[in-house]
Amino acid sequence: xxxxxxxxxxxxxxxxxxxxxxxxxxxxxxxxxxxxxxxxxxxxxxxxxxxxxxxxxxxxxxxxxxxxxxxxxxxxxxxxxxxxxxxxxxxxxxxxxxxxxxxxxxxxxxxxxxxxxxxxxxxxxxxxxxxxxxxxxxxxxxxxxxxxxxxxxxxxxxxxxxxxxxxxxxxxxxxxxxxxxxxxxxxxxxxxxxxxxxxxxxxxxxxxxxxxxxxxxxxxxxxxxxxxxxxxxxxxxxxxxxxxxxxxxxxxxxxxxxxxxxxxxxxxxxxxxxxxxxxxxxxxxxxxxxxxxxxxxxxxxxxxxxxxxxxxxxxxxxxxxxxxxxxxxxxxxxxxxxxxxxxxxxxxxxxxxxxxxxxxxxxxxxxxxxxxxxxxxxxxxxxxxxxxxxxxxxxxxxxxxxxxxxxxxxxxxxxxxxxxxxxxxxxxxxxxxxxxxxxxx
Numbered sequence: 001x002x003x004x005x006x007x008x009x010x011x012x013x014x015x016x017x018x019x020x021x022x023x024x025x026x027x028x029x030x031x032x033x034x035x036x037x038x039x040x041x042x043x044x045x046x047x048x049x050x051x052x053x054x055x056x057x058x059x060x061x062x063x064x065x066x067x068x069x070x071x072x073x074x075x076x077x078x079x080x081x082x083x084x085x086x087x088x089x090x091x092x093x094x095x096x097x098x099x100x101x102x103x104x105x106x107x108x109x110x111x112x113x114x115x116x117x118x119x120x121x122x123x124x125x126x127x128x129x130x131x132x133x134x135x136x137x138x139x140x141x142x143x144x145x146x147x148x149x150x151x152x153x154x155x156x157x158x159x160x161x162x163x164x165x166x167x168x169x170x171x172x173x174x175x176x177x178x179x180x181x182x183x184x185x186x187x188x189x190x191x192x193x194x195x196x197x198x199x200x201x202x203x204x205x206x207x208x209x210x211x212x213x214x215x216x217x218x219x220x221x222x223x224x225x226x227x228x229x230x231x232x233x234x235x236x237x238x239x240x241x242x243x244x245x246x247x248x249x250x251x252x253x254x255x256x257x258x259x260x261x262x263x264x265x266x267x268x269x270x271x272x273x274x275x276x277x278x279x280x281x282x283x284x285x286x287x288x289x290x291x292x293x294x295x296x297x298x299x300x301x302x303x304x305x306x307x308x309x310x311x312x313x314x315x316x317x318x319x320x321x322x323x324x325x326x327x328x329x330x331x332x333x334x335x336x337x338x339x340x341x342x343x344x345x346x347x348x349x350x351x352x353x354x355x356x357x358x359x360x361x362x363x364x365x366x367x368x369x370x371x372x373x374x375x376x377x378x379x380x381x382x383x384x385x386x387x388x389x390x391x392x393x394x395x396x397x398x399x400x401x402x403x404x405x406x407x408x409x410x411x412x413x414x415x416x417x418x419x420x421x422x423x424x425x426x427x428x429x430x431x432x433x434x435x436x437x438x439x440x441x
Contacts (some may be wrong), residue, residue, distance in 0.1 A: 016405035028397035035389035053369035202227035258329035
């Protein structure tokens with residue numbers, strides 16, 4: 001019996017698959033779901049990153065990778081992603097409490113790069129413009145949402161500016177020295193020094209930002225105006241007048257003023273010290289001014305030069321100090337004599353501190369390259385994940401349905417051929433039995 005050769009056709013394959021269409025549907029749904037979940041939470045979690053590109057402007061010159069804050073602290077742009085900064089940003093908001101900054105820092109899940117772009121301006125005067133930007137890239141799996149990642153990375157970008165505003169610089173170095181001074185004369189000297197320091201600091205700010213730079217956030221007061229306030233107080237002679245008052249006036253029957261009872265003993269000891277110094281300088285001055293004999297009766301005249309005049313001036317100043325100290329023997333104690341002046345200078349100092357913070361805040365800025373601030377890189381988009389999952393689902397479902405249909409058809413064919421084989425096997429057995437029966441007869 002000749003066997004027919006049957007070839008596999010596309011129509012036959014489709015009919016076989018259609019035979020098990022429910023198997024195909026179930027397998028397709030299962031494969032699509034498994035693939036989509038695996039790609040989104042598996043592959044994407046390892047490969048997707050959130051990036052934020054920004055420019056950073058800090059007071060002064062920050063065009064290099066390193067920068068020095070006004071308080072002297074060294075800053076390198078990589079400090080933005082170091083562990084201490086990550087921990088500080090995490091602690092700044094409850095929103096970041098679930099972020100594992102240890103894993104982020106130890107496993108290389110975050111890093112920052114510095115990008116320098118040079119462009120040529122072809123204007124009247126050709127010049128090269130240097131633009132510096134920074135890019136922070138962090139593993140997407142480190143965050144619970146894109147919104148959390150955006151806020152965290154933005155906080156990192158702002159960390160240098162936050163440091164500027166949080167700096168605790170003591171601009172009133174002479175104020176505690178004035179407060180602790182044992183006598184008013186020394187205190188007035190320290191207060192003058194404090195005013196001179198403030199004036200110098202304002203001059204430095206004006207050199208950097210200009211006198212018209214507004215140093216506050218409400219009144220529109222410029223740096224030049226602030227500087228003139230300090231200069232006006234210094235030039236007003238308030239402290240010099242107070243110095244004259246505390247020394248007293250015998251003609252007007254006004255007694256000197258001292259800070260405390262301990263000042264009397266202090267002035268007595270100081271008077272003795274100055275008297276010894278005066279004695280030494282007077283002897284030196286007299287030796288210079290006295291004509292020397294050359295042994296023949298003629299005198300040598302010494303010209304009075306600048307050094308001699310200086311010595312004479314020092315002697316006169318010492319003599320005045322000693323006389324002033326003598327007057328303090330009958331001085332009155334007034335512990336609040338300089339309170340008003342101290343308060344005014346302290347107010348000027350606090351004003352400068354706030355002005356500095358405002359200046360640094362205005363002079364520093366963070367700009368973002370992307371309108372949405374943050375972008376996703378690496379991994380796959382949701383559309384791509386769905387397409388790949390659908391393709392995988394259709395292919396695997398078709399294969400599964402074809403295999404299931406082929407096996408079902410094969411079983412049907414075997415079942416259909418089984419009765420025919422049984423009849424064919426029984427027929428020869430009947431003829432043999434009939435022949436045997438015939439022979440017996």
